[in-house]
Amino acid sequence: MAVMKTPPRLQPLLEEGMIDSVVRQLMSGKEATVYVVRQGDRTLCAKVYKEASQRSFRQAVDYTENRRTRNSRQARAMAKGTRFGRQATEAAWQSAEVDALRRLSAAGVRVPTPHQFLDGVLLMDLVTDADGNAAPRLNDVAFSAEDARRHHATLISQVVRMLGAGVIHGDLSEFNILLADAPLPDAQPVIIDLPQAVDAAGNNHASRMLLRDVGNLRRFFGRFAPDLLDTRYGAEIWHLYSRGELRPDTVLTGQFEAALASVDLAAVLQEIAAAEDEENARLARLATAGD
Secondary structure: OOOOOOOOHHHHHHOOOOOOOOEEEEEOOOOEEEEEEEOOEEEEEEEEOOHHHHHOOOHHHHHHOOOOOOOOOHHHHHHHHOOHHHHHHHHHHHHHHHHHHHHHHHHOOOOOOOOEEOEEEEEEEEOOOOOOOOOOOOOHHOOOHHHHHHHHHHHHHHHHHHHHEEOOOOOOOOOEEEEOOOOOOOOOOEEEEOOEEEOOOOOHHHHHOOOOOOHHHHHHHHOOHHHHHOHHHHHHHHHHHOOOOOOOOOOOOOOOOOOOOOOHHHHHHHHHHHHHHHHHHHHHHHHHHHH
């Protein structure tokens, strides 16, 4: 197998013995460049994250909300936006994918297995087709209506399993799902690209992100099976999740209507009256203290 000259960002992995050679560049995207590498008798991939100034994917607050660091000095610097803080924010953005992959792999979600992370480079399994070549993206494959429905159902179950692990992809689409391990149409979807993964429980934008992810799946597979365009799996999933009723084996229908909750006017007026009483008591205490 021929090899290419080692890119500078991969040189530390070569020097540390984490890889033996670089075979070729696999792809270059909005956030990273991915290379096929060799480690002993294994073929892996190395994802080299681009610096913030070179990325077209913006580190929006929507994605990074509630991401935490155990280092209080880093947290303060990140909040202030100092040079050190920006470096820490960048490191947190890159390591988020490693953390998400480990959590999802443990939860049984079909994602690449991560191996090592060093200096902004993630070493992980290369997702391959039945012949050992890099697996194709959904976007590169045409489906029958039957296969579209089957893959859509599989991915909806993966989204549910991800949510059970507390993770929402945040940018899920036909461009970051690969078909692996078997000849088409029996290949199984593998979800990739998770540096923008959202904390389902702690991010105020989580429901919107989930609805968008599921909507992207509906739109793509609906090109081949138009009946999928009428489904509302995203709203159904979030409703069950928010009520604590979502399980990996939950049977979903794709048909969901939000209940119109009636307003308990008496209870609202009672809360307002209680707040007024509390404020009047506070003012009275201030007046007494002034005397």
